[in-house]
Each structure stands twice: as C-alpha cells, then as structure tokens.
Amino acid sequence: MKQIAVTLLLLILVSCQYFNVKKTTPEAILNEELKTFNWNEVDNYPSFSVCDSFQDKQDIKYCFETTLANHISEQLQYQTIIVNQDVKDTIMLSFLISEKGELLIKDIEIDSITIHEIPDLKASITESLNSLPQIFPAVKRGQQVKTQFKMPIVLQVN
Template structure:
C-alpha cells in the first residue's frame, strides 16, 4: 500500500512538473509588445519653464507651459506697437516645436491673409519671439527627452 501511494505521488510530481515549464520570450517579442501598448501621442511630462517644473499633474503642467508661452508672445507683440488701417479680430495658429534638447522652433503657421495684409511683419515678429524664449526643459516619455509640437492659438485684436 505504501509503495503504491509512493508511486502515485512520484507520478503526480513528474506530471505536474510539465505545468511549471516556462516559455522563453525573446527581446524582439518584448519590444513588439511594449511598442503596441505604448501611447505615442502622450508624454509623461510636458515641456516646462523653470517655474513650471515642480508641477506634477499633467494637465496643470500643460496649462502652465501654454499660458507662459502665450503671455510671452503677447508681450512681445504688444511691444511692437503695430499700426493697422482696419480693425482686426482674428486668431492665428502657431505650431511650436520643442526639440529633445528643449530648443523651440516654429514648425508652421496658419495666418489669415487679412492679418498678413494689415501686419506684414507678423511672421518675423513671431520668429523673433520664439528665438528669445527663456530656457525650456523638454518633454519626457519614460524619462527620455522627446520632441513635441503644440498648436498655439494667438488672438489678434487691433482697432
């Protein structure tokens, strides 16, 4: 009886060991699985100026960065004191690219022809404003600096 129980026990051990086999996963399979689950349109941390770096909540950090850039552009454009012959009330869109090193650049602009007609130097003013932005810390994804592009609306009102 004891021998029979012992044999049954040994057989069950050998059979159950099949259940504990591990499958080797190659690094390529891990990479494919990670990139499939990876959201390429979101960053973990938005670009930031020094006063916005301590903000950890994503939407608040994005808002801080956007507000600071907008205030900077408006102050630079206001300092130009442009003169117009017709009232303007329009929104232009600036696509601002921040590199992995934190270098800002204009990717493109959407400006109505009426605004360009009234303010022919608007493109150069915006370019000068971008070139003189204070130090920007780049966005990060999993701790790695990445480039980002933002669509910044700029409201132009002049009377």
C-alpha cells in the same frame, strides 16, 4: 498491476507537455511592450522654470502654454503696428519642442486680411520666440522626447 503501470505510463507521456519551457526572445518582449505604449501622451509636458512649482501634468501643460502665450503677446505689444482697419484674428501657431528644449516653428496660420494689414507679423512672432527663457523638454519613461503643439494666439489691433 498492469493497468496501473499502463495508466502511469500514459500520464507521464501526456504530462510531458507541461514541462516544456517556452523560450522568449528580447525582440518578442520589446514588441509586446511597444504594443502597450501610448505614443500620444507624455509623462511630463515641456515646461519653463516658472512651472516647477506645479505637480499635476495638466497644470504644467497649462503653465507652459500660458507662459508662452504671455511672452509672445508681451513682445508684440512693444511693437508699433499701424493698420488701416481693425484686425481681430486668431493665429494658429504650430511648433515642435525638441528633446533638447529647442522650439522650432513648423507653421504659422494667419488669415490673408491680417497678412495684408500686418505684413511682417510672422517675422515678429518668430523674433519674439527667440527671446524665450530656457525650455525643459517633455519626458516619456525617463527619456527626453520631442513634442508637437498647436496653439491659438488671439490678435486684436484697433
């Protein structure tokens, strides 16, 4: 009988650790959640109203980029550009879409020869972006967020 009592007493003492409840703080839960977060992707890309019919994320991104490129090229076609030599260049446009849907130009990379031939090209591109239709910002986990893009623009003037 003593052996059973001693065995039960040892089992009770050893099993006490299984009844301890670990307390977690909200900060610990938040830190764990932030570790699983992919900060480089959004749930929905920025878009224009013409892109509303698309459901796939990549289709919306393609529609946004195509609409933006078409708008810039249409605006540049209205301008009379006179050059001494043919210009064929790819311009890199870096921009930011704010969480309010505002487009902010970060950088426009243009070759020096193109700048020499078309000195007001940066101003023309900036001006064309001022007449864009309303941009709906990107969404990440139900919140509107900033997104940054780098987009090539092919310029060909004969």
